[in-house]
Amino acid sequence: TEVIIIIISSVITLVGILIFIRNWKLSKNGTRTIAKITGNFHSAAEDSYDNGRHIKTFYPLIxxxxxxxxxxxxxxxxxxxxEKEIGKKIKIIYDSDNPDLFKTDSFVVLFLIPIIVIFIGILGNVWGVLEMNGVLNILIEQ
Known part of the structure; x- marks a missing residue:
């Protein structure tokens, strides 16, 4: 099972790195502008329930x-x-060569989320290696 955890964690780390690089390139070379929210898209397939409470996810249309x-x-x-307020202005960044590729222009979206994904992947790898070498068992027994 440790090998599976290391493989999955490595994939998570790689995905995080690729997203980070893509977002870094967009941040460096993209064009910043203001977009207007025109509506909210709701997908019933993504609804969830927490303690009987119905949770919906809304994606802003811009x-x-x-x-x-x-x-x-x-x-x-x-x-x-x-739901985001219709008519509200938000900062976005888009690829000048492919303007259909755009993201919210914020540090959290562009960098913090990919860094967290990378960190989770690295933690999984460290845990898997420590588990394979029996280090976690030694720490737990003490």
Missing amino acids: EFTTVKGLVIKGQLDRGSNV
């Missing part, structure tokens, strides 16, 4: 104009359990 005058409409890839 619209913005590129520097070339192209109007782009799309959905943010990060949702929340609260």
